[in-house]
Amino acid sequence: MARMSYRAAVAFLSVPPEERLAQAQVDTDRCRAQVIKAEVDPDSEMGRHLMKKLRATGENLCLAKTREGHPCRRVGSGKGGRCKLHGGASTGPRSVEGLLKTTLNIANWHRRRLGMPEVDPVTMCEVTGEVTGKKVAGSRAKKIHGVCAT
DSSP, X not given: OOOOOHHHHHHHHHSOHHHHHHHHHHHHHHHHHHHHHTTOOTTSHHHHHHHHHHHHHOOOBOOOBOTTSSBOOSBOOXXXXXXXXXXXXXXXXXXXXXXXXXXXXXXXXXXXHTTOOOOOHHHHHHHHOBOOOOBOOSOHHHHHTTTSBO
């Protein structure tokens, strides 16, 4: 058994045993339901492994349909609960070209929504200047500002 810090032990012992048992049962039921959705027998070796993984991470399984036709059994994370193979690990564009393309798409979406004409990429390049090839990080405003030479 892993050692616990003093604070963790006090927090653990401050919860009544009945409540701890109820929470453990809810967690077990959640994990069992996820394993069943993944088309795995919870009592098999694979099922026990998946339940252990789900309890340790506190996340859900991806459950995206794979090429073989069964649900994905990887632990999902992020928005939508998908694994990195099924769209859960995307962090957005990092290159300047990708950032400009994304910004242009967002601007055009807003313009279409308001009934205004779209901005074409040539006009966008005239407004922002020449694009350099360096990669940037930070918020979208910081990414675009100071990257393009005027």
